[in-house]
Amino acid sequence: MxxxxxxxxxxxxxxxxxxxxxxxxxxxxxxxxxxxxxxxxxxxxxxxxxxxxxxxxxxxxxxxxxxxxxxxxxxxxxxxxxxxxxxxxxxxxxxxxxxxxxxxxxxxxxxxxxxxxxxxxxxxxxxxxxxxxxxxxxxxxxxxxxxxxxxxxxxxxxxxxxxxxxxxxxxxxxxxxxxxxxxxxxxxxxxxxxxxxxxxxxxxxxxxxxxxxxxxxxxxxxxxxxxxxxxxxxxxxxxxxxxxxxxxxxxxxxxxxxxxxxxxxLGAAEHVERIVAKPFKVLFREPVLIAITLYMSFVYGCIYLLFEAFPIVFTVGHRFNAGASGLMFLPILIGGVIGVIGYLVIFDPRYAAAVEKYAPEPVPPEFRLEMALFAAPAFCVAFCWFGWTSFPSISFWAPMLAGGLMGFAIVWIFLPLFNYIIDTYLFIAASALAANTIVRSVFGAVFPLFANQMFEGLGPRWASSVLGFVALIMIPIPFVLIKFGPTLRARSKHAPS
CATH class of the missing domain: 1.20.1250.20 (MFS general substrate transporter like domains)
Structure with missing residues (x-):
C-alpha cells in the first residue's frame, strides 16, 4: 500500500x-x-x-x-x-x-x-x-x-x-x-x-x-x-x-x-513530539529561520504596541476623543490594501513569469524577497516619520499618514518572508511556521506591556526613533538572504537541496 x-x-x-x-x-x-x-x-x-x-x-x-x-x-x-x-x-x-x-x-x-x-x-x-x-x-x-x-x-x-x-x-x-x-x-x-x-x-x-x-x-x-x-x-x-x-x-x-x-x-509521546518539540528543534537549528522569525516578530509586536502609542499622540497630544483616535488606525488598513494590490499587480505576474523561466525546476526562494527590499527601509522610515511629526503643533495628518506607510510595509514584509519560509523548508514548513507563529505571538503579547512607559518616558519622538533604529538594524536581513541564501540553504539539515 x-x-x-x-x-x-x-x-x-x-x-x-x-x-x-x-x-x-x-x-x-x-x-x-x-x-x-x-x-x-x-x-x-x-x-x-x-x-x-x-x-x-x-x-x-x-x-x-x-x-x-x-x-x-x-x-x-x-x-x-x-x-x-x-x-x-x-x-x-x-x-x-x-x-x-x-x-x-x-x-x-x-x-x-x-x-x-x-x-x-x-x-x-x-x-x-x-x-x-x-x-x-x-x-x-x-x-x-x-x-x-x-x-x-x-x-x-x-x-x-x-x-x-x-x-x-x-x-x-x-x-x-x-x-x-x-x-x-x-x-x-x-x-x-x-x-x-x-x-x-x-x-x-x-x-x-x-x-x-x-x-x-x-x-x-x-x-x-x-x-x-x-x-x-x-x-x-x-x-x-x-x-x-x-x-x-x-x-x-x-x-x-x-x-x-x-x-x-501515533502514540502519546509521538503526538507531543510532533506538536510541541519539533517546531522549536527546527527553529534553534536554523539561523535563517531565527533571523526571519525575529524580524517578523518585531514587526508584529509593533502592530500591537501602536494601541498604546496612538492614544498618547492623538488623544493626549491632539486632544482627540476615543472615536477620532480610533480612526487614526484606518490608514494602516488602507496601506495594507495598497500593499496587496501592489503584490497582485506587480509581483504576482513577475513570479508567474519566473515559474515559466525556471521550469521544470522550482523558482529559487530568494526570488520571493524582492518586495522586502523595499518594505524593510519603508518600515524604518514610517516609524521615524510617525515619531518626528507627532508634535501637537504639527497637523495630525502627518503622523496619521505615516500609518499608511506602516501598513504597506508590513504586508510587503510578511508576504515575502512567510513565503520564503515555505519555499525554503518545504517538507518541514509546518514546523517552521508553527515556531514562527508562537514566537510572533509572544512579541505581540509583550510589546503593549511596555509601550505606555516607553512613549511617556522617552516621548513619542525618541520612542518611535528607538523602534526605527531597531528596524534599521534589521533592514539587511532580506538583502543578506538574497545574497547568501543559496549557500545557507545548502548547509541546512532541513532545507531540501
Missing part, C-alpha cells in the same frame, strides 16, 4: 501550508483495491468545487480571522472605562489585549494538529462556539479576574480560525491558483486590529456602556458561528476519505474498505 503523505499543517498569523495536492494518494497509485481514494478530477475533491463556492468559502475564512483579530484590539478603545469600572492599574488594563494575544501562543499547538486528526469543520464549530461564549462572558464580567480570564481563554479559542482558516484555503486552491487567494486573505489579520479601536472608540464616545463592545464581539462571533454551521463543509481530503470509507463499509457491508488515515496510529 502506498503510504499517504498528509498535508503539513501549521499556523501563521492566519495561514497554513500544505504539501501539494498531487502528493495525496489517487486511484492510480493505490496498491490495495480496498484503499479509498479521490481521483484528481473527482467532484468531491474541494479543489474541483465551483469557483463561486471556493471564493465564498475563502471569504468566510477571512471573516473568521477578521473576527478574531478585531476582538484582540477592541478593548484598547474602552481601556479607561475598564480601569474606572474595576479600579485596575493601567498595566493590568493593557493585559486585556496582551492576554488575548498570549492565547495565540497556546491555540496553534492545539487546533492545527486537532484539525489534522478530525478535520476542519468540527474544530471550527467547537472552537468558535466556545470563543463566542467567552465574549458573552466578557460582557457579563463582574471583576478584573473574570475579564482577564475570559480574554485569555477567548484568545486561545480565537486561534482556531487563525490556525485553520488558512488551512481551509489551502484545501480549496492548488499551488498554481493559491497566490491570489492568500494575498487577499493576508489583509484580514491586519484589518481586524485596525478596526477594533475605531469601533470601540465610538462606543466610548457615544456614552454607551463598555460592555457593548463585548456584546458586539459576541454578536459578530455568533453570526460567524452560524455561517460555519450552515455553509462550511469539511474540506480536508484525508478526513473526506475517512467519511467515504465509512459510507462504503455501510453501503456494501464490506469491512475491508479503509482510508489511509485510519491505518495511522
Amino acid at each position: 502506498v503510504a499517504p503523505r498528509h498535508p503539513s499543517i501549521s499556523s501563521t498569523s492566519s495561514t497554513i501550508v500544505h504539501e501539494p495536492v498531487e502528493h495525496l494518494p489517487v486511484a492510480s497509485e493505490k496498491a490495495d483495491p480496498f484503499e479509498v481514494t479521490l481521483d484528481l478530477d473527482d467532484p468531491a475533491r474541494p479543489q474541483n468545487w465551483s469557483r463561486v463556492k471556493r471564493w465564498y468559502l475563502t471569504g468566510v475564512a477571512g471573516s473568521l480571522v477578521l473576527n478574531a483579530t478585531f476582538a484582540s484590539s477592541a478593548p484598547s478603545g474602552i481601556l479607561l472605562d475598564l480601569i474606572a469600572e474595576f479600579g485596575m492599574a493601567r498595566l493590568v488594563g493593557v493585559l486585556t489585549i496582551s492576554l488575548f494575544v498570549a492565547g495565540y501562543c497556546v491555540g496553534p499547538l492545539l487546533w492545527g494538529p486537532l484539525s489534522e486528526q478530525y478535520g476542519r469543520r468540527p474544530i471550527f464549530l467547537i472552537a468558535f462556539g466556545v470563543y463566542a461564549c467567552f465574549q458573552i462572558g466578557g460582557a457579563l464580567a463582574r471583576s478584573t479576574a473574570q475579564v482577564l480570564v475570559f480574554r485569555f481563554l477567548g484568545g486561545t479559542f480565537a486561534a482556531a480560525p487563525l490556525t485553520n482558516s488558512g488551512a481551509l484555503i489551502s484545501d480549496l486552491w492548488d499551488a498554481r491558483t493559491r497566490g491570489k487567494a492568500l494575498a487577499l486573505f493576508t489583509l484580514a489579520p491586519f484589518a481586524g486590529p485596525a478596526l477594533g479601536p475605531t469601533v470601540a472608540g465610538y462606543i466610548n464616545v457615544s456614552g454607551t456602556s463598555w460592555r457593548w463592545v463585548f456584546w458586539i464581539l459576541s454578536i459578530f462571533a455568533g453570526v460567524c458561528f452560524l455561517m460555519i454551521v450552515f455553509t462550511v463543509p469539511e474540506t480536508y481530503v484525508p478526513v473526506l476519505l475517512v467519511h467515504k470509507a465509512k459510507r462504503l463499509r455501510k453501503e456494501t457491508g464490506d469491512p475491508r474498505y479503509f482510508a489511509p488515515m485510519e491505518r495511522e496510529k
Whole structure:
C-alpha cells in the first residue's frame, strides 16, 4: 500500500501550508483495491468545487480571522472605562489585549494538529462556539479576574480560525491558483486590529456602556458561528476519505474498505513530539529561520504596541476623543490594501513569469524577497516619520499618514518572508511556521506591556526613533538572504537541496 503523505499543517498569523495536492494518494497509485481514494478530477475533491463556492468559502475564512483579530484590539478603545469600572492599574488594563494575544501562543499547538486528526469543520464549530461564549462572558464580567480570564481563554479559542482558516484555503486552491487567494486573505489579520479601536472608540464616545463592545464581539462571533454551521463543509481530503470509507463499509457491508488515515496510529509521546518539540528543534537549528522569525516578530509586536502609542499622540497630544483616535488606525488598513494590490499587480505576474523561466525546476526562494527590499527601509522610515511629526503643533495628518506607510510595509514584509519560509523548508514548513507563529505571538503579547512607559518616558519622538533604529538594524536581513541564501540553504539539515 502506498503510504499517504498528509498535508503539513501549521499556523501563521492566519495561514497554513500544505504539501501539494498531487502528493495525496489517487486511484492510480493505490496498491490495495480496498484503499479509498479521490481521483484528481473527482467532484468531491474541494479543489474541483465551483469557483463561486471556493471564493465564498475563502471569504468566510477571512471573516473568521477578521473576527478574531478585531476582538484582540477592541478593548484598547474602552481601556479607561475598564480601569474606572474595576479600579485596575493601567498595566493590568493593557493585559486585556496582551492576554488575548498570549492565547495565540497556546491555540496553534492545539487546533492545527486537532484539525489534522478530525478535520476542519468540527474544530471550527467547537472552537468558535466556545470563543463566542467567552465574549458573552466578557460582557457579563463582574471583576478584573473574570475579564482577564475570559480574554485569555477567548484568545486561545480565537486561534482556531487563525490556525485553520488558512488551512481551509489551502484545501480549496492548488499551488498554481493559491497566490491570489492568500494575498487577499493576508489583509484580514491586519484589518481586524485596525478596526477594533475605531469601533470601540465610538462606543466610548457615544456614552454607551463598555460592555457593548463585548456584546458586539459576541454578536459578530455568533453570526460567524452560524455561517460555519450552515455553509462550511469539511474540506480536508484525508478526513473526506475517512467519511467515504465509512459510507462504503455501510453501503456494501464490506469491512475491508479503509482510508489511509485510519491505518495511522501515533502514540502519546509521538503526538507531543510532533506538536510541541519539533517546531522549536527546527527553529534553534536554523539561523535563517531565527533571523526571519525575529524580524517578523518585531514587526508584529509593533502592530500591537501602536494601541498604546496612538492614544498618547492623538488623544493626549491632539486632544482627540476615543472615536477620532480610533480612526487614526484606518490608514494602516488602507496601506495594507495598497500593499496587496501592489503584490497582485506587480509581483504576482513577475513570479508567474519566473515559474515559466525556471521550469521544470522550482523558482529559487530568494526570488520571493524582492518586495522586502523595499518594505524593510519603508518600515524604518514610517516609524521615524510617525515619531518626528507627532508634535501637537504639527497637523495630525502627518503622523496619521505615516500609518499608511506602516501598513504597506508590513504586508510587503510578511508576504515575502512567510513565503520564503515555505519555499525554503518545504517538507518541514509546518514546523517552521508553527515556531514562527508562537514566537510572533509572544512579541505581540509583550510589546503593549511596555509601550505606555516607553512613549511617556522617552516621548513619542525618541520612542518611535528607538523602534526605527531597531528596524534599521534589521533592514539587511532580506538583502543578506538574497545574497547568501543559496549557500545557507545548502548547509541546512532541513532545507531540501
